[in-house]
Amino acid sequence: MTSALVAAAPAVVGTTASGAQVVSPLVKVRPGEALHGRRDARLSVARGECEATQVVLPAHAAHPKVEALSLSGPGTALKASVWREAFVDVKTPSNGEGKPGPWPDALVPVEAPIQASDANLPTVLFVEVCAPEKQAPGTYKGELRVKTEGAAPAPVPFTVEVQPFALPASSSLPNSFGVSLYSIARGHGLSPESPEARALLREYGRALLEHRVSAHGMSMTPPPVRFEDGKAVVDWRAYDAEMGPFLDGSLLPSGARFTTAEVRDSKQASTDAEKAAYYRAFVEHFRKKGWPAQLFFYAKDEPKPEDVPLVQAQAKRVRAAGGIPVLVTSPLDDALRGSADILTPTLNCFYPRPGPQTCRNVLTARTLRGHLPKSAKVWWYQSCNSHGCNGGPPEDAAVDAAYSGWASYMVDHPAPLNRAMGVLAFSSGVDGELYFDTVFAYNTKKDVWTDVFEFGGNGDGTLFYPGTPARLGTSSHQPVISLRLKEIRDGLEDYEYLRLLTELGDGAFAQAAARRLARSGWDITRDAGEWEAVRQEVTARLRKLWASSEYAKRPGRQKPDSTP
Template structure:
C-alpha cells in the first residue's frame, strides 16, 4: 500500500465499540457472531507468511490506514494489507454452502467499495524472510474512521527460529493461461501488457508456494535437421527462466514442476520424440531442478486410451520427462503413467454412493504401480457435487459433502486441508486444472464464479482492472482461498520438518486430529489453532537441539534440513 494514507469510502454497518481481531480460519459473513480479541498475536516461521483479520467497528464511511511496521530484534517487518470483498452466492455449492455474500477477493485498501453495507474487514499478512532474526516484534495497526474515530490494534508477532524452505517441498501444478488472463482484463492476448500480467499472476502463485502449468502455452519454435530438433529457446527462456532458476523472488523460490509444451511443427513420430528430447536436454543444460512433465489428455475416456498410450510412448522414448495421466487405478493407463493422478475421492472409501469408480489408498496404489511412479491427486467437482445446490437425496448429499474443497462458500478449514492431507497420506504432488477459468466465460467473475456445480471451481483470482480498482494499472486480485491454500502448504512444511527432525509419529498424530480422511475434516477453527500451537512448540524444542541448527547456525536459511 505504501507509506501514504489510503482512502476508502464505506457506508454504515452495525456499530461495535472496537475493532475485533479474528482468526484467518473464520470467514466473516454479515450477521456472524464473532469471537474475536482486541489485539493480534501472530506466530510465523522464517520463510513463512501468516495472516489475521481485523473486523472494523461501527458505521464507517471513510477509512484511513497507514502502513504497519513491526519492530523487534531484527529488521522491521512490514505487514501487507488488503480489504476483503464479497462474492454474492446465488446457488450454494452443496448443503455445506449457503446463499448470500461470502468474503473472497482481497482488494487493495484504496479500491472503491461496491457494497458498503457489508462488514469492513482488513486481511493483514506478515511475512518473515528466511534471514529474519527470531524473536518478538510489536507494532500497532492504526485506522481513522469517518475523520474522527480512531482505531488502534496492537500487533505482536513471534518469529520462530526454525525455517521453512523457499521452494515448496510438495510438488504442485496449477493451471494458468495468458489467453484467459487477457480475456478477463480485456487485453490483446499477444500484447506486452498481457505478457507482463501473466508474469504478475504466476509470480503471485509462486509467492503462495504454488507452481503453474500452461502459462503462455506457446511452444518454442523448432525446425528439424537430419532428425535433430533445432529449437529457438529465447522467448521460452524469457518467460520461464525466472520461475525455474530462482531469480524471480528474493527468497529464491522456484517452480517445483512445469509442463512440456507440445509443438504442432513436429509432424512425424520421430520429430515429436526429437523435440521432446531437445526440451529435456535444454533443462539439463540450464541445470533447472524443476520436474518436467507431459500432461497427457485430461481425464481420458475409453476412446482416448490409444492416444494416451501413444503420448506416453513418445515421451518415454525421448527420456527425462514424466508422463502425467489423470485416471483412477484401472485398465491400461496406470502402466503408461510416470505420475498417476486420480481425483481426491479415489483415495478414501466411504459408505454410500460411490464418487469414484476405483478406490485405492496410496499404499495400495504403490503396491500395484511400476516402481518409481509418483502418485498425485487433484480436486474435482466430486468434492462438492457437480450439479450445485443441496441434493434432494440424503445419501447422495452425504457422499459429496465434507471433502477438502476450494469453494468460496465452504469453510476455510476445507480450503486449507489439502496440505495436511498430503502429509498424512504420503502423496507426491497435487494437480489443479486452472486458476483463472472464470475469465473465459461470458460472466463477470466478480459477480459469478459458479462453474461445475461449485462457486470458485477453477478460479483463485479476480481480474483487477483499472475500472474495478480505481487504479491506473491492471493487476491480479488474489482470493482468501489462495491464502488458505498457501497456509495448507505451509502446514505441510511444518509437519514435514518435524518428521525430519525425528518426530514423525508426533507430526502424523497432530495432522490426523484435523484431517482424518479426505471427507472427514475438523471444522473448528480453534482446534486447528491449538494443533498449530502444539506443533510449533514441538518444532521449537526439536530445532533447538537439532544438528541442523548447531551445524548451520540458527539464523541462516541453510539450516533447514
C-alpha cells in the first residue's frame, strides 16, 4: 500500500524545485502538471507483496545515479529496486479521455542512456519494495540517495511497514495473458530459433509471473506426438523444459506458479480420435506432474457467425478427451450455446450504461451465470470495445462517453483505470481474466519505443518494451516492464486483500471497499488519495482479523498458497 497523499504546496513538473517529491504510483507524472507530493516515502506492504512509489527529481537533476537502497528493521534488511521512467509520445489519443504528448510508461534501468526525446522531460524514479512471505513484520527504514550532474537532491527518507498478514505467491484469480517467442525475437532483432531468444522468452515469462500474471502462447510449439493403438505417445521433454518451471513453482523463490495453461493443438493429430487422445495425454501429464494449473482449450477467438460450426466441432473434440474446459471469447450467444465451459465476454458486456452500448448483449455477471450450466466459468477480457477501436475522440459526444471511463490498459489513461480490473473482478465475482497479448507491437514494423498505438488504443496488446543492448546500454537483451504492468499487479494484489478479508469473515466490508473504488466497469474513482485511504482501512481491518485467525497461530504465521 502506498502512502496516503498529503496536502502540500503544489509544484509544477519541470520547474526548478529544490527537493525531490514523493508521488503516488497512481499519478502519472507528465510535464507541466502540478503535483502534490511529500518529502518522504511511507509504504505498507503485506508479506508476499510488492509496493512502489515515485520519486520526482528536481528539473536540474540530470543523469541520476542511485545508491542501493536498503531498509533496516526487525528482520532481514529489505532491498529496493529502482527504475527510471521513460516516456511515450502519444500522437493519437486512445479516445476523448486521453491526451496527446509524452506519457510515462517504460521502466528502464536508471543508468540507461537518456534518449533525446526524454531530455527535457521530468526525471522520475520508480522505487519498489518487495517483502518475502517469511519477512518479519514491523517497521523498516532507510534513505534513497541520488547523485546527479546538477545539485544532488537531499536524501529521501523511506519507511516501510511490513504487515503480519501474507498474500499467496500465486494469483488467487486465474488469468492468462498472451506472449509470443516470435514477437519477442522480432522486437529484439533475434532469430526465434536462437538460444538467446529462448532464454529471453523465459525472462518475459518470469516478468509476468513476478507480476502475478500467467501466460499463454510462449513458444507455441506443441509437443511431438505419435499414435499407437489409438493412444497418444507424447514426447514431453521440450515442453517440460519450457513450461515446467512456471508450473511447478521452481522458477521464483516465492514458489509462484502459472494459474493456467492452454493446450497447444498439434497438426500431428489429424483425426477426431487422435485429437481426443492427444488432449487426454495433456490431462494425464499434468496429473502425473502434480501441476495445479487450470488447463484450457482456447477456441477460435471472437468467433463470427461463420465460425460457429468450427467452435462447435472444437468443443466436441476436446470434451471427448475429458478434463479440459473450452474457452470461448464471446458474449452470450444462442448460436454458441453449449460450446463454452469458460465463457469470456469483453469487460463492457458486463455493465449496462446510459447511451450507446458497446457490446451486443450486455448482462451482469449474475444474470449471465443464470444462462449457463452450473459448472461453467465466467471470465472476461479487455478489448478496443471499451476504449474505441478507431482512436481519437469520436465526433459524437455520446459515443465518446460510451467508450470513456472503462478500466483500461492504455498508456494515456489514468493509472486508477489501469489498476481497476482486480477490484472489479472481486466485486463482480468473475472467475478469471484473459488478455490477448503483451508484446503485440513487437510484431509490427514500427519502433515500439515511440509508437504503441494499435486497435485504436495506445498500448493495446503491448505491456512490455524491447530492452535491447543498444537501447539500454546493457550487455544483453532484457524485457522492459511498463508502468501499466505494475498497475495490473497492484490490482491483482487488491483482489488478494479483498479476498483475504472475505475469507477472514468480513466480506461485507470488502464489498463496500471495492464499491468505493469502482462502482462499475466504467465508473471508477480517479482520486489516488481515495484509493490509498481505502487500502489503509482494509489493511487495518486485516491486521485485526489476522491476529485472531487460525493463520496467525500457524508456525511461521504464513497463509498457504491458494493457487487454483
